[in-house]
Amino acid sequence: MPHPVSPFRDEARDVATGHPIAILPGIWEIRESLAPAFDTPETWVSLFLLTDPTGHASPVMIDTGVPRSTHTVILPALEALGFAPSDLKVAVNTHSHHDHAGSNVQLREATGCQIWIGRLDGPALLRGDRFGPDEIPPHSADRLLDGGEIVNLAGRDYEIIDMPGHSPGSIGIFDRERGILFTGDAIQARGTTTQGVPGASNRPAYRNTLARVRALPVEHLLPAHAYLPFPPAHVTPASEVHRYVDVSREAIDTIDDRLASAIRTAGGSATIAVIADAICADQPRTPVLAAPILTDYLNQMAAVGRVRHDADHWILL
């Protein structure tokens, strides 16, 4: 049966084509477009398909994309590599957000696979979600991961790494022998072009996660988006991974001062739109997610008396 063609297909960048891109032996990147919620053509989520080069073990998906992704990219990618839908036994979610767990229900229905996720992100699946036109029905995972487990995925042992901060149940999936770490959105350098800033609702947890990654022997970091200023999907070698972690740490440590300075430059009081424009001035366009993420940081600054909120303005104290 032919698969539906995504209206957001971008052949030049392999986005939404269902064409698996070889990253490392047994690791394939599958790019799904994040349009129309984000209208920037360079914006996509990288899903990963793990396969066993010896052909013995079943393939495994890391993340399931947005609701349409089962049919626009995942089933076509499995087929391109010679697998039937029923060969997929497990999909692991790096976290619960709509572009990572968005096609869980469709994928489980189409393949019979189990859905695994970090325990603290399990409740978000049970609640369901809506993001732009994407509706994610409430559903449950088949297995909740605590971090610390060793799981066999596509014939290799992976360690589950607890990586909270971006979401409470964010996990990393780590092949210690090869130094390969899948991180989802758990660590974000300077954020994506849709954000312009890193999104970490719990900063103490995020800093601990950065320290944890810095201490791991990682040669290949595989994040789910192109986080500025790094190339998409594959950060290597170890020295670049260290730089990625250091850039992430600096971005999260300087955001309060950058926000304060943006408000000061605007005369001591500014709307979130003015603040977001100032913070993201070096971005090609105003990132759609900057305002809600920055509002979250401003609320944390308000809690320690550095700013206050009055009507639609933020005032520097």
Ligand SMILES: [Zn+2]
């Ligand atoms: Zn994401």
